[in-house]
Amino acid sequence: MSVIVDILASVGMWEAVLRIATPLILGTLGVLLCERVGVLNLGIEGIMAFGAMIGWLTVYSGGDLWAGIAAAAACGAAFGFLHALMTVPLGLSQHVTGLGITLFASSVAYYVFRLAVPTATSPPTIEPFRPLPVPLLADIPFLGPVLFTQTAPTYLALVAVAVLAVVLYRTPLGLAIRMTGENPHAVEAQGIDPILVRIGTIMAGSALMGVAGAFLSLAAFNSFFPTMVQGRGWICIALVVFALWRPGRALLGAVLFAFFDAFQLRLQTAVDGVPYQLFLMLPYLLSILALVVMAQRARVPQALMQPYRRGER
Amino acid sequence: MRFERRERPSAALTLLAPLGAIASALAMAGALIALAGANVAEAFGLILQGAFGSRLGITETLTRATPLILTGLAAAVAFRARLWNIGGEGQFYMGALAVAAFGLVPGLAGAPAPVAVLVCLVAGALAGMALLLVPVVLKLRFGSDEVVTTLLLNFVAILFVSMMIEGALRDPLAFGWPQSVPVPDAALLPQLVERSRLHAGLLIALAMAVAVWWVQERTVFGMRTRAAGLNARAAAFAGVPLGRTLVLVGCLSGGLAGLAGAIEVMGVKGYVTTDLSPNYGYSGIVIAMLAALHPIGVIGAALFSAVIFVGADSMSRALGVPSYIADVTVALSLLTMLVALFLVQYRVRR
Numbered sequence: 001m002s003v004i005v006d007i008l009a010s011v012g013m014w015e016a017v018l019r020i021a022t023p024l025i026l027g028t029l030g031v032l033l034c035e036r037v038g039v040l041n042l043g044i045e046g047i048m049a050f051g052a053m054i055g056w057l058t059v060y061s062g063g064d065l066w067a068g069i070a071a072a073a074a075c076g077a078a079f080g081f082l083h084a085l086m087t088v089p090l091g092l093s094q095h096v097t098g099l100g101i102t103l104f105a106s107s108v109a110y111y112v113f114r115l116a117v118p119t120a121t122s123p124p125t126i127e128p129f130r131p132l133p134v135p136l137l138a139d140i141p142f143l144g145p146v147l148f149t150q151t152a153p154t155y156l157a158l159v160a161v162a163v164l165a166v167v168l169y170r171t172p173l174g175l176a177i178r179m180t181g182e183n184p185h186a187v188e189a190q191g192i193d194p195i196l197v198r199i200g201t202i203m204a205g206s207a208l209m210g211v212a213g214a215f216l217s218l219a220a221f222n223s224f225f226p227t228m229v230q231g232r233g234w235i236c237i238a239l240v241v242f243a244l245w246r247p248g249r250a251l252l253g254a255v256l257f258a259f260f261d262a263f264q265l266r267l268q269t270a271v272d273g274v275p276y277q278l279f280l281m282l283p284y285l286l287s288i289l290a291l292v293v294m295a296q297r298a299r300v301p302q303a304l305m306q307p308y309r310r311g312e313r
Numbered sequence: 314m315r316f317e318r319r320e321r322p323s324a325a326l327t328l329l330a331p332l333g334a335i336a337s338a339l340a341m342a343g344a345l346i347a348l349a350g351a352n353v354a355e356a357f358g359l360i361l362q363g364a365f366g367s368r369l370g371i372t373e374t375l376t377r378a379t380p381l382i383l384t385g386l387a388a389a390v391a392f393r394a395r396l397w398n399i400g401g402e403g404q405f406y407m408g409a410l411a412v413a414a415f416g417l418v419p420g421l422a423g424a425p426a427p428v429a430v431l432v433c434l435v436a437g438a439l440a441g442m443a444l445l446l447v448p449v450v451l452k453l454r455f456g457s458d459e460v461v462t463t464l465l466l467n468f469v470a471i472l473f474v475s476m477m478i479e480g481a482l483r484d485p486l487a488f489g490w491p492q493s494v495p496v497p498d499a500a501l502l503p504q505l506v507e508r509s510r511l512h513a514g515l516l517i518a519l520a521m522a523v524a525v526w527w528v529q530e531r532t533v534f535g536m537r538t539r540a541a542g543l544n545a546r547a548a549a550f551a552g553v554p555l556g557r558t559l560v561l562v563g564c565l566s567g568g569l570a571g572l573a574g575a576i577e578v579m580g581v582k583g584y585v586t587t588d589l590s591p592n593y594g595y596s597g598i599v600i601a602m603l604a605a606l607h608p609i610g611v612i613g614a615a616l617f618s619a620v621i622f623v624g625a626d627s628m629s630r631a632l633g634v635p636s637y638i639a640d641v642t643v644a645l646s647l648l649t650m651l652v653a654l655f656l657v658q659y660r661v662r663r
Binding site: 042082086089090092093095096097099100101103104106107108110111114115118230231234235237238241275277278280281284285287288291292295296309310 | 397399451464638
């Protein structure tokens, strides 16, 4: 018991929570956008891998850290465009296309990585994002280090939650996005092209997924290696269900998840005699549990996975 | 521009589409090979030579195709009933682990070979089944999406394997390398060709493809899975027991993936490690799609992937092109195949 109390009382653990949550927040927002407009995007795992690779490569070859983020966003949007082309105008299976994008994006990422670094056994490092203390707020005891001494992309992710919530619920664009995910025929009747809304929104969501990946190589770690994403993309897909497709709850889900992850990481070293693999399983099992519990209450966007063809019902 | 459903897709188009898809995937892969600074024609030549050019190449290709046929079948049977089993990778590992675990059962090592082999194959299939039944039951009982649960269970399964081969199933003679106890000799699959790794698992995989085809085309269960996949609600109205059908499909699919893992251990490796599978489970999904979910087509698609993987390995050694080019090519052919199959069904109108 005292071990658990010690871990919970340590500032280090709470500092880690937002750091671990950041890629999940960004990724979950990306999935949320795609699903709100009616398209499942299983490309996330691969798009994150590619974002991590291209972000790292940009900085490794002399670019700015923010250029790395921008490159990841642009490449994410490009993969999103491919996914959108195949699933929206062509109406192909969203499951299979998404998995295809994941396999394609991740294998191209590893291929390009190996082209850039053919032989190195340990992946070359870069100078990552440093924690950026917010003036004054960072001096608050406990809350200062936990909330206000994060890296810049973490603040960006938190801002993204607010922006997305406002856009989705307070703007005509958000209304069009949500309506396309519920009833694209009604959107068409309003004189808006649901196909364009879908393509654009999927690209935006996939750009967020790319940035989520870049956070891993540019802030959470300081290098890129294959297997870096480790199922985080799939966890984001589960978190969206947990979040009931709402940005605020997506933040809550990601932070809650990150809390358990940070906790189990420290428990691993503190507890003897329990195989470390059991701890590593916890995040995945928790995601499944969250999915099972929330699937009961979930109100899925009504047109999710329904391809829209003009003139067909 | 709009798309119009073809009344009757022409036979020529249906045949040409896969070829066109693969050709365009290879062309794009060629562009990436050129990016690596290698001669594209030479690279493709070396891929073919690596896969077919020697006795070793051919047997390696067939050895590589064996698990791919089974994981491809696993995905194909599930997808046909719209059960999105993306957990082939985890089920593969559970099947492999079950074989290692049965190696420890006293008496099995001394059993006659056919008995030991049969027991291990069944154990592997059951282990794969068990892992897939969890998401199937969660889907039926709670409506939770099986795509996500099967994907996440892949990670759980591999961690479980890692835990077992560092714990209860650890090989004490492996100098600290995390690997499982070896499979008893009685449970090893016989070689098919002298001085090669090709083993009897290939025959099992081929027999499974035919068996799956027969079940799908000639039995009530096969008809029900197709009905459930085409339109679940209509099938339910027609009296198809959806839940039971889905559970059975799950058993078949998980069993095939588990069998793949068992056979890989019994035929090639002889023990379990956490790098036993170079993504056989995920490749199975691509193979199923390349085969348009047809069980006999799976054999061809698995052979195609095996040629790419084995050939690219040897090309990569010769030219220094990263061997990930094989994964890229296979993923690209999935995407091009999806578009090609669409163009068979629809015509483009301005």
